[in-house]
Amino acid sequence: MNLHKFLFAVYPYIALTTFVIGCWIRYDHEQYTWKTDSSLLLSKRYMLVASNFFHIGVLGIFGGHFAGLVMPHALWTGLGISDMQHQWIAILAGAALGILALIGGTILLLRRLFNPRVRAASRYMDIFILAWLMLTLLFGLSTLPVSIGHAHHENPVVMLLLSQWVQSILTLNPQPELLEQVDGVYRAHLVLGITVFLLFPFTRLVHILTAPLNYLVRAYQIVRTKRSV
């Protein structure tokens, strides 16, 4: 097995399995660690900009990736969106959201490293995961010129290859060869991105999986059944 095959046919499964099982174990056994670890109490400076930019950016990017890579190609063509339109939307939205996340994330990272109170309250993993996300983001943004080049040549092939590869992984039929011709910067971004899933259960990122949305619709009073506990 060569490295390419490992990275794009085996490693995704290691990462996703770790992601699912890791989160499960942590959710069951370490409930008190399932939290955002917010440092807002320690320092509020710049947080209005930094936190909002970062979260809006990152969530938007995640949504974009999900729509473009995981949703079936037929859905978009069926909605009348051509591949080229699709690509331009991806480029523009990705650039906008990416820059938003970049600004926010940079401030967050600097704050985490150099604000003495925040630094003192940071675990190694808190700094590492933020740095990792920023690295992944930077590679993601570096793909933009290449994608714009593709778009100028009216060539959506790479975009479609990436989508097909993701779907091949999710359908348990890995086709690493799809990525063999894809520009290196995409592949680097992919490896970094997959690693985020691998790291996910061991970081504060788990807070993404829980949101108290239920409060919006919950009943006024909640009581327990009489069954013995």
Next chain:
Amino acid sequence: MSHFLDRLKFFDKVKSTFAGDHGIVTAEDRKWEDAYRNRWRHDKVVRSTHGVNCTGGCSWKIFVKNGLVSFEMQQTDYPRTRDDLPNHEPRGCQRGASFSWYLYSPHRIKHPMIRGRLLNLYRAERKTGKDPVESWEAIQADPEKRKQYVAVRGLGGFVRTTWDEVNEIIAAANIYTIKKWGPDRIFGFSPIPAMSMISYAAGSRYLSLIGGACGSFYDWYCDLPAASPQTWGEQTDVPEAADWYNSTYLIITGANLPMTRTPDAHFATEVRYKGTKIVSMAPDYAEYVKFADLWMPIKQGTDSAAFLAMGHVALKEFHLQRKDPYFQEYARKYTDLPMQVILRKFETGYVTDRNLRASDFDGSLGQTNNPEWKTIVFDEKTSAFVAPTGSIGFRWGEEGKWNLLEKNGGSGAEICAQLSCIDQRDDVVPVGFPHFQPGESAMLYRNVPVRRLKLASGEEVLVASVFDLQVAQYGIDRGLGGDNVASSYDDPTVAYTPAWAASVTGVKAADIERTGREFAENASKTKGKSMIIMGAAINHWYHNDMSYRSIMNLLHMCGCVGQTGGGWAHYVGQEKLRPQAGWAPIAFALDWNRPPRHQNSTSYWYFHTDQWRYETLDADELQYPGAKGKYKGYRLADYNVVATRLGWLPSAPHYNRNPIELADEAYAAGATDEASVGKYVAQQLKEGKLDVAFADVDNPVNWPRNLFVWRGNLIGTSAKGHEYFLKHLLGAQNGVLQESGDGAGTKEVKWHEEAPTGKLDLMVDINFRLNSTGAYSDIILPTATWYEKNDLNTTDMHPFVHPIGEAVMPGWESKSDWQIFKTLAKTFSKLSEKHLGVRKDVVALPMQHDSAFELAQPFGQVQDWKRGDCEPIPGKTMPLIKVVERNYGDTYRKYIALGPLMTKLGNNIKGIDWNTDAEYEELKHLNHTVTEPGVSFGMPSLEEDIAVCDSVLRMAPETNGEVAHKSWSALSKKTGIDHHHLYAGRHEDKITFRDIVAQPRKIITAPTWSGIESEKVSYTAGYTNIHEHIPFRTLTGRAHFYQDHEWFLDFGEGFCAYRPPVDMKALGKLPAGVKKKPHLTLSWITPHSKWGIHSSYQDNLRMLTLFRGGPYVWISEDDAKSVGIADNDWVEAINANGATVARAVVSQRVPRGMALMYHAQEKNVNVPGSPSTGKRGGILNSVTRVVVKPTNMVGGYAQLAYGFNYYGTVGCQRDEMVVLHKIEDRDVDWLERPLTAEREAAPNPAGIGKR
């Protein structure tokens, strides 16, 4: 089962609904609740309490989980009080509830620590083959080496070491010091034993065995009310808190009950529901003011003026106008008011002199035993002068007549002592009374009715009763004519009318008058149930004894002292070491050798930290015009030298020679026994070959060399004149902003132009937290916390004895104090066999109170052998000279066993002796015996902490009914009255350590104390004096209004007079930068904090979180506004003594003109540098300097005789003024810079030299 799987059942969550779908029923997992259950789950609960300063004496449940202390909670299983009283529990406050934080906190000292530079030096010496003592000697002999570690005290640099090594170094230092300088150059300081008495006893036992001196604490903390020994011959005895509930009229002044007596404050609030009126006196809107009916906002430091004016009203209306029968009977029987005083001619009139004595009469009125010590009253029944029973002359040398039974001491006939001779007077003469109010005459002549009398000497004198003099001194017009008396309360020109007092105190005259009248009226109706609760705020002043005497006068006029619900209640730093008689022999090694070395700390630190060199107060200015003034021109330090020379106060070191060598010389010169050694010492003194150490205190020969501090924070919070400690004692970085010189001109103390710095060779701190004392020490030893050791704890707030309990093993490498000193003693013994062996040690013991030596110097007239008034005679005109043989190699074997003197000499307390053979035998079985061969083989073991606790309990009358029986029998013999009924129901009780672990136990009534444990009355001070007719331990045997000692009279304190705060003159040397800025000049008030001290400390994170997170100073809103200070700004308080930096709390609570910085705020948390000194911002005592008072030095004279923590100079600090100014945030410098050679070489502020 799985939270994750449960989430998958999201849509199945709702089992049913109710209330129209507004409520749902679910079957969710409830495991999460376990987290909350587990928070309070625990493995065991152990009883303990908080150990050093807290007089609360609260029983706590300590909860242990997984081998760690998880939290504490109030115990609620006290025995009940009485049916008609609220119970004592729940006891405990927010501070106690926070203590567990320390066990696992970053402040915790976990291992033995030593200054790295010292360790390097020591190891280097050891490597060359020297033994430990030689190695220490090599370091001390080389000034460069010594300076290496001395100069960096307070600047960090500690390293971890082992117990073996650190014990070796300390023992070596002790041995070297004993050999080279003398054992009295080793000093130990630990406060207030009652709260963890075994821990205290550990260090004091070790020191007493090797000949080191233990420093007092109560007087040093200025918590000792000197007025109490002066008035009653009693250190301090106060009612238990429950007795507040028996009062029907309460005045509270200077004691912030809810703040500092938190667990007891409920008695004061509850008694209001019975209709008791509470009057509060406080300059600020203190917490206790809130539950008073009347608040008198009094100007700080003027309290005695208000109380004298209340006394004026009470005396006039109830003694002169109504002749209240209860008051008059009380005055006759229990006070010195009927005692006769000789008047001395002065100017055109008279001044008061000494009390008339039996020896003044022909044939001494038939008294052959101590006639000079029997005072005289005029008996109305026989119309003659008689010596009534009960005066101190009857206490010693005879039996059965030391009582207050209103009897003629000679014939035994009933008498009726006359208070006033106004109706049978021979004459009326003007008597001059000292007066100290600036702008008013310094002598106030008032007419007094007198009798004429011819003395045995042939001299004709005038005598007056204390009552007649006292009425005149209060400025009451009796129709005798003359000046300086008032017939109206509204006369503002005459002291002490309410109108006069109003002008001094700022309190409304009508309030003073009404309170005085109500107080007396209530006492008259209830037979004395009027009470005054008082404390630090009025006791921490230079003239605190005057403030207190003004209160005691009022109480005695109204017959309140000794009555349940009445009397004084002094609560600051007071303690009640209930089983004192059982504890003292162990604590001071009296079971092996007597006497121990004791030292009054205030004088000690005044000299050894060279604060005397800065003295601004002029003793002459404190005297009154009528003074005999034998010592005119003497500085305060000189007075103290006289006091040590005459055997009044102790001194450590004793003399400018090693006491071991002194003994050797005496024997070499032909001395054969103790008496001849005494003669030799006296001769040496007389010839000037030997001198008292304080006379040349800056000479290296007289420096203190080794200092142990355990259970305390001597440097961090207890150092009045903190910066002087740093400069002269420790040689550390300091903020003293002046050079010495004001104190020059001493006549007895030798002045060196160059002041010494860094006197101590070694300072050892034993603590569980790293505070400022540790930071300045050379060695820090880790001790067990209050939840990690077994110990005893008692208080005067309630009558129970309870334990400190070992809930968990001592953390890390820490050990209990008893074990620390035990291992140190072992190392010391081993090393000293070679270097010391068996030595004889000369101990100079001042004339002790409660011993026959309190009759050493009759008539209160100073006889100074150095001035040729008399010969130096040990035990008479100079200290007793005792020789103690010390086999240094046996120190450990003695430490671990209860020694043979307990059977040879027995036990004693307060002048009562009893045999303790039976208890000694019992302890052999209870504690087992020492198995180690040697001098202590087969004796009761003191190896384990619990064995020590049980030994104390077994030997004390309070915890062993049989000992109570023996001690009461001894006292009954002295008084001629049968007192056995007082403890009868509990004769068979024997309280053990296991008993008090099960439940706190009520103590047994003992003659140690003046109150009783009873089902009918609460414990109250003076109860047995009044109800059992046991005399007060004073000259007259009664409570004293009048002091007739020469020094008291010279300083104008024969009677209580109003004395304003003294001017400490510390504002003259401020930096120019501060003077230019807007600033405030404020008096410096240092009360107790709500968020620290006593059962916890201010640096406890939980306490810091509650308020400001660091030190702070309260100032008034108006003052703050006037110089642009906003709440929470950084401010600096500064004067010549140094500077302290804190946050400002701007509050309406505080009146103008006062800065209020809570006591014991540490400088180890959140304290930046001071811009003025360039050093760390300091503590509350950085701007204070201690000052001593000559009247507090008097000794060898009845109640004015020395006792450890009983009498002596007090460390007052409240007369100080500071300048306070704002520091801009940008100017705050945290001084977080590395140590450079330059910084190390500059210990003083810029521009200040070594002097």
